[in-house]
Amino acid sequence: MGWPSSPTTTHRNLTSSSLNDISDKPEKDQLKNKFMKKLPRDAEASNVLVGEVDFLDSPFVAFVRLQQAVMLGALTEVPVPTRFLFILLGPKGKAKSYHEIGRAIATLMSDEVFHEIAYKAKDRQDLLAGIDEFLDEVIVLPPGEWDPAIRIEPPKSLPSSDKRKNMYAGGDSTQMNGDTPHSGGHGGGGHAVGDELKKTGKFCGGLILDIKRKAPFFFSDFYDGLHIQSLSAILFIYLGTVTNAITFGGLLGDATENMQGVLESFLGTAVSGAVFCLLAGQPLTIISSTGPVLVFERLLFNFSREHDFDYLEFRLWIGLWSAFFCLALVATDASFLVQYFTRFTEEGFSSLISFIFIYDSFKKMLKLAHYYPINSDYKINYVTQYDCMCMAPTDANSSDVYTDPLDSTFIWTVNYSDTRLNASWSSLSKKECLKYGGELVGTACNFVPDITLMSFILFFGTYTCSMCLKKFKTSPFFPTTVRKLISDFAIVLAILIFCGVDALVGVDTPKLIVPSEFKPTSPNRGWFVPPFGGNPWWVYLAAALPALLVTILLFMDQQITAVIVNRKEHKLKKGAGYHLDLFWVAVLLAVCSFLGLPWYVAATVISIAHIDSLKMETETSAPGEQPKFLGVREQRVTGVFVFILTGLSVFMSPILKFIPMPVLYGVFLYMGVASLNGVQFMDRLKLLLMPAKHQPDLIYLRHVPLRKVHLFTFVQLLCLALLWILKSTVAAIVFPVMILALVAVRKALDYVFSQHDLSFLDDVIPEKDKKKKEDEKKKKKKKQGSIDSDMEDSDYPYNENVPSIKIPMDMMEQEPFLGDKASDSE
Amino acid sequence: MGWPSSPTTTHRNLTSSSLNDISDKPEKDQLKNKFMKKLPRDAEASNVLVGEVDFLDSPFVAFVRLQQAVMLGALTEVPVPTRFLFILLGPKGKAKSYHEIGRAIATLMSDEVFHEIAYKAKDRQDLLAGIDEFLDEVIVLPPGEWDPAIRIEPPKSLPSSDKRKNMYAGGDSTQMNGDTPHSGGHGGGGHAVGDELKKTGKFCGGLILDIKRKAPFFFSDFYDGLHIQSLSAILFIYLGTVTNAITFGGLLGDATENMQGVLESFLGTAVSGAVFCLLAGQPLTIISSTGPVLVFERLLFNFSREHDFDYLEFRLWIGLWSAFFCLALVATDASFLVQYFTRFTEEGFSSLISFIFIYDSFKKMLKLAHYYPINSDYKINYVTQYDCMCMAPTDANSSDVYTDPLDSTFIWTVNYSDTRLNASWSSLSKKECLKYGGELVGTACNFVPDITLMSFILFFGTYTCSMCLKKFKTSPFFPTTVRKLISDFAIVLAILIFCGVDALVGVDTPKLIVPSEFKPTSPNRGWFVPPFGGNPWWVYLAAALPALLVTILLFMDQQITAVIVNRKEHKLKKGAGYHLDLFWVAVLLAVCSFLGLPWYVAATVISIAHIDSLKMETETSAPGEQPKFLGVREQRVTGVFVFILTGLSVFMSPILKFIPMPVLYGVFLYMGVASLNGVQFMDRLKLLLMPAKHQPDLIYLRHVPLRKVHLFTFVQLLCLALLWILKSTVAAIVFPVMILALVAVRKALDYVFSQHDLSFLDDVIPEKDKKKKEDEKKKKKKKQGSIDSDMEDSDYPYNENVPSIKIPMDMMEQEPFLGDKASDSE
Secondary structure, three states: OOOOOOOEEEEEOOOOOOHHHOOOOOOHHHHHOHHHHHOOOOOEEEEEEEEEEOOOOOOEEEEEEEEEEEOOHHHOOOOOOEEEEEEEEEEOOOHHHHHHHHHHHHHHHOOHHHHHHHHHOOOHHHHHHHHHHHHHHOEEEOOOOOOOOOOOOOOOOOOOOHHHHHHHHHHHHHOOOOOOOOOOOOHHHOOOOOHHHOOOOOOOHHHHHHHHHHHHHOOHHHHOOOOHHHHHHHHHHHHHHHHHHHHHHHHHHHHOOOOOOHHHHHHHHHHHHHHHHHHOOOOOOOEEOOHHHHHHHHHHHHHHHHOOOOHHHHHHHHHHHHHHHHHHHHHOOHHHHHHHOOHHHHHHHHHHHHHHHHHHHHHHHHHHHHHOOOOOOOOHHHHHHOOOEEEOOOOHHHHHHOOOOOOOHHHHHHHHOHHHHHHHHHHOOHHHHHHOOOEEEOOOOOOOOOHHHHHHHHHHHHHHHHHHHHHHHHOOOOOHHHHHHHHHOHHHHHHHHHHHHHHHHOOOOOEOOOOOOOOOOOOOOOOOOOOOOOOOHHHHHHOHHHHHHHHHHHHHHHHHHHHHHOOHHHOOOOOOOHHHHHHHHHHHHHHHHHHOOOOOEEOHHHHHHHHHOOEEEOOOOOOOOOOOEEEEOOOOHHHHHHHHHHHHHHHOHHHHOOOEHHHHHHHHHHHHHHOOOOOHHHHHHHHHHOOHHHOOOOHHHHHOOHHHHHHHHHHHHHHHHHHHHHHHOHHHHHHHHHHHHHHHHHHHHOOOOOHHHHHHHOOOOOHHHHHHHHHHHHHHHOOOOOOOOOOOOOOOOOOOOOOOOOOOOHHHHHOOOOOOOOOOOO | OOOOOOOEEEEEOOOOOOHHHOOOOOOHHHHHOHHHHHOOOOOEEEEEEEEEEOOOOOOEEEEEEEEEEEOOHHHOOOOOOEEEEEEEEEEOOOHHHHHHHHHHHHHHHHOHHHHHHHHHOOOHHHHHHHHHHHHHHOEEEOOOOOOOOOOOOOOOOOOOOHHHHHHHHHOOOOOOOOOOOOOOOOHHHOOOOOHHHOOOOOOOHHHHHHHHHHHHHOOHHHHOOOOHHHHHHHHHHHHHHHHHHHHHHHHHHHHOOOOOOHHHHHHHHHHHHHHHHHHOOOOOOOEEOOHHHHHHHHHHHHHHHHOOOOHHHHHHHHHHHHHHHHHHHHHOOHHHHHHHOOHHHHHHHHHHHHHHHHHHHHHHHHHHHHHOOOOOOOOHHHHHHOOOEEEOOOOHHHHHHOOOOOOOHHHHHHHHOHHHHHHHHHOOOHHHHHHOOOEEEOOOOOOOOOHHHHHHHHHHHHHHHHHHHHHHHHOOOOOHHHHHHHHHOHHHHHHHHHHHHHHHHOOOOOEOOOOOOOOOOOOOOOOOOOOOOOOOHHHHHHOHHHHHHHHHHHHHHHHHHHHHHOOHHHOOOOOOOHHHHHHHHHHHHHHHHHHOOOOOEEOHHHHHHHHHOOEEEOOOOOOOOOOOEEEEOOOOHHHHHHHHHHHHHHHOHHHHOOOEHHHHHHHHHHHHHHOOOOOHHHHHHHHHHOOHHHOOOOHHHHHOOHHHHHHHHHHHHHHHHHHHHHHHOHHHHHHHHHHHHHHHHHHHHOOOOOHHHHHHHOOOOOHHHHHHHHHHHHHHHOOOOOOOOOOOOOOOOOOOOOOOOOOOOHHHHHOOOOOOOOOOOO
């Protein structure tokens, strides 16, 4: 097969330019042709020439393949050398017929498989076989209940022509028949299970393999990140991380009486995140405080106080034990268990986390509305009746409540002069008034105008704006680059727009306040937690028990997020690193325990958002060509920068204080909703509300009875509802353990559903791939070509491949005008 | 052609049920088949039976047409009698091939044209000719850059098969070739110009014809309105009308010092509207006060005051003259001039009015924000410092401003006792305080909390909600009926939802307040304007001059709206009534002038909204069948009810007072945006921002160079910009006259664009129709069948109809199994 197999362009040329004009130099207007840059470099042309002449009685046909491609001057539209010539001359009067033949040949030559055959053909028989193969692949649509004027959409991914080529090359021997259109089938087949998750059996075998796998990419992890898209991802994820740090910091401070506060949260996030993104196996994973850890800390603090333990020291020992357990899991390659997390478990978990995100963002807004109550009884006319005065305490003993004796002198002083008293009191601000034990009297005291409503405007506005801008990529307006830029920066733009709206209206909405001083939140603790001295010796050992729980909690949270990050849909190329990730989580756990910082583990929703903001697509060039998802920009730059910025936030408070909290809650809502995108479980939930005729053409709907699909969805929904209820009680601490229950439920489903159904419903081969595979399968079946209707023939009762109604190009056979190499006329 | 031409169902039956089972009674499971109800009543079946037998050496084929359709028991899936039988028996080993032949025959029999041929065929040649015709229509798609697994969408409207039938019946003689795929072409071809707009030449000829045309529909105009959709339309349009009445009433009251106020506006709207909808030619048109009339009234009132004329009397005479002129226009069939309003003029006008609607709704919101200013300096901590006190006037002389001496006694009384004074002043409400000349002192006085922000939430919320609910019809969720109901009641639902939100939050947003007392707004006028006595006699004659302006103004406003209502896209069936409409406008003009009520004329945007809310579509039944737009529910019920309700609003104020004004402004915004839908001008505006490859498949883009399309759009845009500027100045009064300028500009375009281009760009044949026509044209061209690619071949250089590569069903011809009537084997 020494022939060059370069793509060929076909071109119908109907101008009667005299052959004398032909030069081997491309002409000016040829070079100017914009179409040229869409062609591959070594493209060659076929020229199809038809015409009427008066000196012929019957048509004369020649198909010429030149030994060497030559430039034929202005004959071709673009300056590419011509390899093939098709010439048809015939008697006058049948020009349209000749033209149609020319079109047919041009169509034939534009077929990838046929033009390869044309390159390789040794004689006329080869060409005829090629035409036959082509005709076998032709689809015939009968007239009737459809509109022949429709334009067929260019497909998202082209069906490969490999099968056709193989058939031509190798014959029918590869024929496959059966019901196994997809690999795996059962549970474990979900995510990319390569050698990443094989049990090596050696000590630290998995970890060593992970390092070996990731090390070669370490430098590319940095220069791969140098792209404008990274900037958008950094800003977006940074804001998410900071908001998370503040929220969890506040909650932790609340739960632990400021033993861990907002500053510790910032410091911990920055240090742990940066180290993780710099050195872990999956730098796309974003680590953060998570709900279950918070619940654990709350319980731990209460327990410590009740039993008079030193909280931080107790926690240090739990952390150390837990880190030890995690390292033990790393050493024994325990992460191979991840294989049992199928799509069912994984989507259940990620959906639940997304729901919690959405729920929390609304909860935060309602809390805000509670904090700034609206005066719904306000009447404009009675503006004169609304006020809020600070009054002197009616009870003289109320001065007992003063905690700060220094400040209260002022009040005691004025207390003596009765006349000046009222004036002084009323000049106090609300805070001062309450501090000095004054009473706020008046109808306006309990209400705050505008802030709540403005917050809701910002909240919904940011969410809607982010959504719309993100979708802008698929809108038909503006050139692709502009659309892509807007879509990439959607969230940053939305935040900026609504910060602008907020500044414009000027209402004093709650803003993002980051700590600006670098010292522990509580004055009762230092930067280092001494490991001994606070608690009796047996506590150091007993800490192993709660540590076990923490270990399960971290392992589950970490690995299921890692599984989601490694989904096949994301097309990651640099390999997984489950063991390495867990190793770093354990190390950071120990470090954070020593420093009295919160514990960190992979956060599902933010990690998904991170990946979403780094998705790459092909630059579309040819009209109608669909952008193809290429993969995710796998690098460490965005992650590292996000956490460096988080650390520097302490110095950025003058800028950050312009960002209203409701805007950030809106971003959280967006993250929650966006992370539900493309989750098959959500698609199936939607199916529940859809009449059958509107259902999309999903692969599992083609193969699994709708009833079964709904049953599967229902089981999954039930599991999530139970988990949600669990999460709302104190039992929340065992929440990650309950994810294991999902694995058990999935296992139990094996007895309810057939393996065939499950392989379609619980499988992470993305839709497209599977459809493609099936197409190929079908193509094979139909190999022999037949009048094809669009009826489903997958459950075809006949297996023989006997063609029934063939559509031979009989006219061509009757008038064999297909000469080889040299032209031969009839 | 005595044969019944009933549709035939095809059915492949592959079960080997013994022929003994055949009974002529339908079986139980046949009757239960749900598919049955989708079939027409007189449907007949063709049964295709194929099978292998061991006693045959070559295939045996029979095509049987029975003289009488008979019930063949369980042979058919549904209990319909069988007319045709296709039987193919052959030797063992080629079952798949037989099956394919069976499929091909079934496909053939399902073709509308072929099964008609099968009914009529006299011999085998007829059938073969039918097959040939079918094959000519077949579309062949080569393999390559598309995905054969795609599912072809069912078309919005099926291409008609009439052309194919004619061809079969009449031969090729009707062949048409040329560049006139659309009727009309030039200017006047826009809307349905039937005899409605022909100049009769007789006195009142047009009016009489209008009455004759509309009278037969008068009763159906009432019972056609009895539909749930009408309820939604009534509520929607009622709220729009009431809001309009209040807005214009307020503005008129402002302009005429309450000589015409809100109550007059309500009364006038109710009376004129009800009469118009009851008796006019186009009951779908909604009449209302319009902008130009308002400007005229303002100028007229100022002129009257400056020259000491009696405003109402002067106005009465103008009204009478104007009514006279209008009647003269009716009598002389002047409405035929409407024909010169092409799509260019019509879309320009309606777009402009829609823009004004959108602009006005925002202006109203900004005005509201101005009226309820937000205190952007509010700090929660300083709540104690914000108040608003009513203080006694510092200047004793301020009591001079009291207009009502009776009320002021209270102040005078308390003025003497100095100690009680301040207490009394501070207990006054804002209104009282200002009334008695008190001063409002304090930081809170100039601000109103929450109302503005809540109003914006309601405004945008209502708009967004209406939009989303309206689009719900095309969402894939819920059954069609539910979706349709939600979509029909979209605006009403949105209004209810946001009234609920408003009630829930409880902020005192401005509500819809309708007058509740029935008396003229101004005490200086009665219900009847006496025609003589107020002004010198020559004023009665001079009034004819401004009346001329009013006449042009009304004529233009009325007729261009009527043209828009009569757009071909709306598929109105009961005919137009331009003359009759103008007659009633004139009569109502005179009546309103006598009663001192505002003048009314057709309002474009509300009329479009009215039509949109009454659109009918087919109930889709078969899966994949697209709903078809059937037309508009043409009736008088909705209009009459709307205006009766408007009249009764005076008594409905206890209910209406729950509707916040911002919600209604949101509805206005929706109306403005919705009325831009489907306007070709807007589509073309969007094209300006669209890269060529994303442009939709519009008919004019297929035929007119993009540069020309853009130029046309640009000219139109420029015209609108000029009109907008004009509208913003005092010259607004000549605004409707300027519409005439649009006609002139359109005329001038004849010299810039070719007639070919203009016929595509300025033509009101809706897209679909035209495409269909073109499809038919194309089909004719391709009549002889050829390998068809999806290349554009409209500018095809050959006209001959010589087929080039035919796809005969040669196998069928070689094995002629097509017997006629009785079965004949080979």
